[in-house]
Amino acid sequence: MRVDIYRRPESGGQFSYLAVPEGKVIPDEAISVDWEAAERSVDLEESVDRLPQFSIEDPVEQISSKGYAITSVKTLGDGELPM
Numbered sequence: 001m002r003v004d005i006y007r008r009p010e011s012g013g014q015f016s017y018l019a020v021p022e023g024k025v026i027p028d029e030a031i032s033v034d035w036e037a038a039e040r041s042v043d044l045e046e047s048v049d050r051l052p053q054f055s056i057e058d059p060v061e062q063i064s065s066k067g068y069a070i071t072s073v074k075t076l077g078d079g080e081l082p083m
Helices: 059-066
Strands: 002-010 015-021 036-043
Touching: 015 036, 015 059
Parallel strands: none
Antiparallel strands: 002 015, 002 036
16 A cells, blocks of 8 residues: 655654555545645555554554554554564
8 A cells, every 4th residue: 555644743853753545635534634745655564563654653553444554552652663
């Protein structure tokens, strides 16, 4: 699957990220935030359980259930997510 990645600034110079399937719009419940395009057409393997460069846990599961995957506040900026 390919996804488009958006980002928004957070405190301390950090960013949170949103991944949506390539070509899809940001779902209504997440659109109220000013997301800016960060990366387009990122390959997302169906078997991955995290995207550490975006601090996103369970991206495939999140996209399946919500239509998007988003940075977890508890891992914001970690770069390495807990197992």
